[in-house]
Amino acid sequence: MSTATHDHAHGHSQDGGHAHDDHAHDHKPYGMMRWLGSTNHKDIGTMYLWFSFSMFLVGGVMALIIRAELFQPGLQIVRPEFFNSMTTYHGLIMVFGAIMPAFVGFANWLIPMQIGAPDMAFPRMNNLSFWLLPPAAMLLIAAQFAPGGGAGVGWTMYAPLTTQAGPAMDLTIFAVHILGMSSIMGSINIITTVLNMRAPGMTLMKMPLFCWTWLITAYLLVASMPVLAGAVTMTLTDRHFGTNFFNAAGGGDPVLYQHIFWFFGHPEVYIIAIPAFGVVSQVIPAFSRKPLFGYASMVYATASIAILSFMVWAHHMYTVGMPVETQLYFMYATTLIAIPTGVKVFNWVATMWKGSLTFETPMLFALGFLFLFSLGGFTGLVLSITPVDVQIHDTYYVVAHFHYVMVAGALFSAFAGIYFWLPKWTGRMYNETLGKWHFWLSLIFFNVTFFVQHFLGLAGMPRRVPDYALQFAEFNAISTIGAFGFGISQLLFLYVVVKCITGGEKAEQKQWEGADSLEWTHLPSPAPYHSFSTPPALK
Amino acid sequence: MSTQHTATSDNYYVPGLSHWPITASVAMALLGFGAAFSMNNMTGGNLLLILGFIVLFVMFAGWFSTVAHESEGGMYNRQVGMSFRWGMSWFIFSEVMFFAAFFGALGYMRLYSVPDLGSIEHQQLLWPGFKGDWPTAGPHFKAGDFTPMGAWGIPALNTALLLTSGVTITIAHWGLLKKNRAQLIWGLAATIALGMIFLGFQIYEYSHAYSAMNLKLTSGAYGSTFFMLTGFHGFHVTVGTIMLWVILFRSVAGHFTPENHFGFEGVAWYWHFVDVVWVLLFVLVYIL
Numbered sequence: 001m002s003t004a005t006h007d008h009a010h011g012h013s014q015d016g017g018h019a020h021d022d023h024a025h026d027h028k029p030y031g032m033m034r035w036l037g038s039t040n041h042k043d044i045g046t047m048y049l050w051f052s053f054s055m056f057l058v059g060g061v062m063a064l065i066i067r068a069e070l071f072q073p074g075l076q077i078v079r080p081e082f083f084n085s086m087t088t089y090h091g092l093i094m095v096f097g098a099i100m101p102a103f104v105g106f107a108n109w110l111i112p113m114q115i116g117a118p119d120m121a122f123p124r125m126n127n128l129s130f131w132l133l134p135p136a137a138m139l140l141i142a143a144q145f146a147p148g149g150g151a152g153v154g155w156t157m158y159a160p161l162t163t164q165a166g167p168a169m170d171l172t173i174f175a176v177h178i179l180g181m182s183s184i185m186g187s188i189n190i191i192t193t194v195l196n197m198r199a200p201g202m203t204l205m206k207m208p209l210f211c212w213t214w215l216i217t218a219y220l221l222v223a224s225m226p227v228l229a230g231a232v233t234m235t236l237t238d239r240h241f242g243t244n245f246f247n248a249a250g251g252g253d254p255v256l257y258q259h260i261f262w263f264f265g266h267p268e269v270y271i272i273a274i275p276a277f278g279v280v281s282q283v284i285p286a287f288s289r290k291p292l293f294g295y296a297s298m299v300y301a302t303a304s305i306a307i308l309s310f311m312v313w314a315h316h317m318y319t320v321g322m323p324v325e326t327q328l329y330f331m332y333a334t335t336l337i338a339i340p341t342g343v344k345v346f347n348w349v350a351t352m353w354k355g356s357l358t359f360e361t362p363m364l365f366a367l368g369f370l371f372l373f374s375l376g377g378f379t380g381l382v383l384s385i386t387p388v389d390v391q392i393h394d395t396y397y398v399v400a401h402f403h404y405v406m407v408a409g410a411l412f413s414a415f416a417g418i419y420f421w422l423p424k425w426t427g428r429m430y431n432e433t434l435g436k437w438h439f440w441l442s443l444i445f446f447n448v449t450f451f452v453q454h455f456l457g458l459a460g461m462p463r464r465v466p467d468y469a470l471q472f473a474e475f476n477a478i479s480t481i482g483a484f485g486f487g488i489s490q491l492l493f494l495y496v497v498v499k500c501i502t503g504g505e506k507a508e509q510k511q512w513e514g515a516d517s518l519e520w521t522h523l524p525s526p527a528p529y530h531s532f533s534t535p536p537a538l539k
Numbered sequence: 540m541s542t543q544h545t546a547t548s549d550n551y552y553v554p555g556l557s558h559w560p561i562t563a564s565v566a567m568a569l570l571g572f573g574a575a576f577s578m579n580n581m582t583g584g585n586l587l588l589i590l591g592f593i594v595l596f597v598m599f600a601g602w603f604s605t606v607a608h609e610s611e612g613g614m615y616n617r618q619v620g621m622s623f624r625w626g627m628s629w630f631i632f633s634e635v636m637f638f639a640a641f642f643g644a645l646g647y648m649r650l651y652s653v654p655d656l657g658s659i660e661h662q663q664l665l666w667p668g669f670k671g672d673w674p675t676a677g678p679h680f681k682a683g684d685f686t687p688m689g690a691w692g693i694p695a696l697n698t699a700l701l702l703t704s705g706v707t708i709t710i711a712h713w714g715l716l717k718k719n720r721a722q723l724i725w726g727l728a729a730t731i732a733l734g735m736i737f738l739g740f741q742i743y744e745y746s747h748a749y750s751a752m753n754l755k756l757t758s759g760a761y762g763s764t765f766f767m768l769t770g771f772h773g774f775h776v777t778v779g780t781i782m783l784w785v786i787l788f789r790s791v792a793g794h795f796t797p798e799n800h801f802g803f804e805g806v807a808w809y810w811h812f813v814d815v816v817w818v819l820l821f822v823l824v825y826i827l
């Protein structure tokens with residue numbers, strides 16, 4: 001506890017959902033202001049996670065609308081404009097509203113505990129980072145009701161479609177601006193926390209890998225988010241103030257938008273993937289009861305992925321018309337990324353080698369991640385080969401690729417992390433049987449949904465279309481069935497989490513035998529409201 | 540790189556509940572909806588915008604004065620000061636990347652899109668007679684010729700002004716370190732004066748461009764990059780000047796010590812950053 005000038009109400013939580021413990025200074029503010037005005041990294045982390053889950057449901061409903069329309073060829077359920085709007089906002093909401101906030105939630109909960117810090121470096125700015133998300137979500141949702149409907153421009157927001165779209169586009173642009181501010185502030189906070197708030201003795205190379213992955217991710221965010229802000233700002237001024245950035249008649253070029261967007265966009269995919277690597281790098285060693293194999297090489301591999309990710313953006317633009325030399329460069333550079341990625345995959349496998357493995361739900365999700373993320377990496381390699389990509393760019397093959405890395409990769413790793421840390425966060429255990437059900441249902445339905453999309457893409461089905469040729473009918477029907485199964489399985493997840501919070505069995509301090517970071521070794525379950533107000537003593 | 544943990548004598552300051560973040564969030568919601576509405580001439584847009592700016596102003600004033608009081612109240616130890624410094628450095632880095640997007644657009648137009656539009660195929664098929672030279676308003680520009688902005692009049696003077704202001708703020712910093720309050724205050728005042736003269740010249744340059752040179756934001760590739768780059772820079776100078784005013788008032792009020800003056804330092808860094816961007820602008824936009 002820092003000073004006497006706290007202006008918040010002291011008192012114990014009246015909130016029955018949060019188990020009490022007997023820590024004398026465990027003052028929790030109560031009422032609305034506990035959340036609206038929070039400066040507590042745990043509460044803010046919780047808000048991030050619940051926000052992320054609700055956006056996951058919103059984006060999920062949009063996905064199901066898309067899949068419902070694609071169940072059969074022909075136009076059945078929605079108008080094409082609305083379909084396009086759904087693909088757009090599904091992508092934006094899942095990327096910026098669901099996946100990214102989920103991992104920021106993890107960062108908030110875990111980084112201070114794992115490095116022995118009392119909180120994040122800037123607790124108030126931390127709260128602002130979170131509270132910028134709801135206005136952005138409101139803007140994105142309001143865009144659906146703008147005159148002319150949502151902007152059916154795709155989550156990549158390419159000009160010149162965006163420079164001609166209706167008012168929904170402006171709401172979307174401002175949402176992106178606000179999301180960018182949130183990410184930049186959140187990242188500055190994380191970088192500063194990791195660099196400046198470590199307990200004495202916690203050197204950088206002793207940090208749990210999760211902290212490393214977030215340090216690197218935060219760097220990627222600070223470097224790439226402002227570039228996205230620049231891109232959508234140019235779109236905005238082209239739309240309303242007569243600039244000609246993306247207009248060839250004025251000397252600009254729509255392709256310029258693509259360059260700027262993907263300079264942000266490719267790092268963005270690693271912004272999503274790298275924290276997922278971090279979570280998996282905590283979970284796999286814990287259930288292998290062995291330290292992570294090749295810790296230092298993991299750090300270097302992550303850093304090289306981050307550096308390389310700024311040099312490969314035009315692999316999204318092979319078909320846009322560029323010199324062969326440029327295509328060659330981007331092809332070689334892109335395939336290079338497979339090397340550090342491979343280092344990581346081999347390290348995870350080597351961690352399990354001769355470990356005494358058990359397969360609780362977090363481990364199952366981590367293994368699901370390992371298999372399916374690698375598969376997504378392989379299809380990425382296929383796509384990185386220019387002559388191949390020219391054939392399958394903008395087909396369902398690409399859709400399959402990125403869902404393997406984003407859903408079976410990032411999302412599965414987030415599930416692994418939730419199950420792994422729920423006991424520490426809530427002091428209670430989730431139901432292991434139901435957790436395993438959630439895993440197997442997700443795994444099976446995920447593959448039913450997306451595996452067939454590889455074949456659709458190879459056979460030439462373009463993405464972002466509400467109707468398609470008859471030859472694609474069977475695989476699309478299968479994919480839709482899988483999608484609904486996947487969606488419903490996630491309600492089971494909600495049930496498991498709520499059950500755990502409200503009535504799970506009491507968890508132990510070190511619920512997982514092999515877990516060895518500070519939150520398990522030094523803090524009880526649930527972790528007290530304020531932890532490490534004075535730095536822990538480390539060897 | 541090893542970080543020193545100097546501050547174990549007293550704990551890291553973790554503030555209590557604060558309503559400023561949620562206020563800022565309300566401001567951003569008002570501004571986002573307000574701007575979108577008013578750009579599409581929808582009712583209520585301007586009202587929301589104005590409200591948003593008011594809330595934003597109140598928030599900045601309130602939040603920063605809270606921080607200033609906490610700082611003067613001795614609640615921040617050296618570790619907190621270090622956090623502020625890391626935070627400010629990364630914030631400036633994010634600003635650098637924002638400008639990089641616009642410099643990138645300028646480079647792309649000059650090196651790729653404009654020469655391409657003037658290439659042989661395009662001359663024959665699409666835009667007969669378009670040469671692809673810089674500066675240009677593009678092959679299909681209807682509003683008549685414009686005069687590009689020269690480098691050696693006001694812009695060169697502005698360069699001198701900003702570079703000098705980088706010196707004066709350093710003199711102010713020396714004053715602060717030597718506990719020479721007068722030198723601190725006069726250094727700051729000179730910096731502010733130079734910044735404001737810069738802005739005055741910039742405004743004059745813009746109005747001259749619009750009235751006498753037919754050079755507008757709408758003047759194709761050249762107009763877009765010229766006004767957006769110099770405009771965002773001018774905006775940053777404005778923000779920097781406002782921050783300098785705040786630091787000046789705080790200095791007059793006796794804030795800052797040689798050991799504890801992050802507020803001053805952060806603003807000085809920001810000012811130098813604005814300075815460097817200008818030098819880049821001067822070379823890439825005005826001279827070349």
Ligand code: HEM
Binds near residue numbers: 273315381398409
């Ligand atoms: C070995 C690693 C990877 C390689 C070589 C790779 C390569 C590629 C290539 C070449 C494309 C462009 C395909 C096209 O549009 O024709 C692509 C698309 C995409 N990738 Fe990857 N990728 C990799 C990993 C990842 C990861 C880790 C993620 C995210 C977590 C990701 C997310 C995406 C997304 C979202 C798209 C589609 C963007 C769009 O057009 O909407 N990729 N990838």
Ligand SMILES: [Cu+2]
Binds near residue numbers: 269312316
């Ligand atoms: Cu990419």
